[in-house]
Amino acid sequence: MITLGQLHNYIDRAYLHGGRDVGCCKKIAADLLASDREVYTYGDLLQSANIDSAGYYKIEDIQYAVNVLKADHVGLLHETYRYIDDDVIYDLSLEELQVAMEDGCLDLELRGYPDRDFKSKVYVMFSADRAAVSL
Amino acid sequence: MNITIEDIENLPDDHPVRVALVGAGGLGYEAFCDRVEDSILSAIEHVEKGKGMYSKLGEDAISCMIIFALGKDGLNADHDAFRNGHCDILVKKGRFEWYGEAKLDNGPKYVLGGFRQLTDRYAPAGPTTNRGGLLVYTKQPNKLARLNGWLKEIQNEFESPITLLPVCMNTLTGRTTHTHPASGLEFRVRHFPVSMYHRPTD
Numbered sequence: 001m002i003t004l005g006q007l008h009n010y011i012d013r014a015y016l017h018g019g020r021d022v023g024c025c026k027k028i029a030a031d032l033l034a035s036d037r038e039v040y041t042y043g044d045l046l047q048s049a050n051i052d053s054a055g056y057y058k059i060e061d062i063q064y065a066v067n068v069l070k071a072d073h074v075g076l077l078h079e080t081y082r083y084i085d086d087d088v089i090y091d092l093s094l095e096e097l098q099v100a101m102e103d104g105c106l107d108l109e110l111r112g113y114p115d116r117d118f119k120s121k122v123y124v125m126f127s128a129d130r131a132a133v134s135l
Numbered sequence: 136m137n138i139t140i141e142d143i144e145n146l147p148d149d150h151p152v153r154v155a156l157v158g159a160g161g162l163g164y165e166a167f168c169d170r171v172e173d174s175i176l177s178a179i180e181h182v183e184k185g186k187g188m189y190s191k192l193g194e195d196a197i198s199c200m201i202i203f204a205l206g207k208d209g210l211n212a213d214h215d216a217f218r219n220g221h222c223d224i225l226v227k228k229g230r231f232e233w234y235g236e237a238k239l240d241n242g243p244k245y246v247l248g249g250f251r252q253l254t255d256r257y258a259p260a261g262p263t264t265n266r267g268g269l270l271v272y273t274k275q276p277n278k279l280a281r282l283n284g285w286l287k288e289i290q291n292e293f294e295s296p297i298t299l300l301p302v303c304m305n306t307l308t309g310r311t312t313h314t315h316p317a318s319g320l321e322f323r324v325r326h327f328p329v330s331m332y333h334r335p336t337d
Binding site for chain 1: 136137138139140141143144150151152155156159160161163164209211229230233247248262263
């Protein structure tokens with residue numbers, strides 16, 4: 001667990017030489033810590049960064065912020081993978097995704113058949129671990 | 136905006152979102168290993184630019200710098216992880232593993248020993264564990280000649296038949312493949328000479 005001060009120090013350091021605006025990451029971090037929401041899409045994070053910024057931040061800025069917030073020594077965000085297809089919603093582990101990528105199909109019992117079109121149904125999402133930062 | 140694996144796969148290779156997912160192991164083993172090797176090449180470039188400062192360092196210190204650089208690129212790399220022995224560089228994400236063995240250039244026979252460690256000791260060479268790299272830190276001139284020397288030694292002396300791919304002249308790296316005795320799968324090794332030659336004549 002890190003303190004809020006340490007989090008801000010890590011963020012400041014990560015943005016020292018990147019030529020990017022540190023405000024994006026700080027806005028996302030503040031929003032994550034103030035909310036009780038469990039999972040976020042790229043779109044949610046983009047919206048969070050652009051509150052009061054009218055579309056200033058792009059997806060590349062969001063990825064840079066995500067890289068900082070999911071780093072081992074921060075741990076505020078974790079990348080997750082969710083399969084969504086009609087009536088089936090399933091959270092995949094990284095290992096399950098890797099097996100599907102190697103096999104060229106996702107074989108879920110819930111789905112009932114090996115899904116060769118899984119790549120268009122697996123969404124990259126992020127879960128927030130608020131316990132990683134003590135307020 | 137909801138982004139799928141397919142959306143990310145269709146992004147340009149250098150797009151930050153694609154680069155991040157490749158490094159997280161979400162776009163397949165080949166892409167993951169290619170990313171690791173690209174990151175090692177960048178680290179080598181950095182080390183060679185500062186060879187005057189680094190040429191007195193030992194094998195472990197240089198390897199740790201390379202591991203630090205891999206970490207900065209978002210890759211999960213470790214020094215001396217146990218894989219039936221202490222593997223100098225292990226990059227791991229989920230089921231995917233890439234193995235690196237580092238050696239000081241004490242001649243082709245010594246480098247062959249590193250190749251043996253990498254292939255016969257550390258790597259199980261399963262479907263998601265069958266790629267690695269041999270990093271050789273050389274204080275001798277002409278790293279291209281050093282690379283060709285150790286590739287020839289490996290091809291002549293290693294017990295299994297070795298296929299040598301042409302040396303990449305853009306990166307000055309070599310590639311070999313051979314059938315791994317444990318799994319029967321192809322084991323692929325990238326050979327990275329790292330020049331620590333520093334004798335200014337001014």
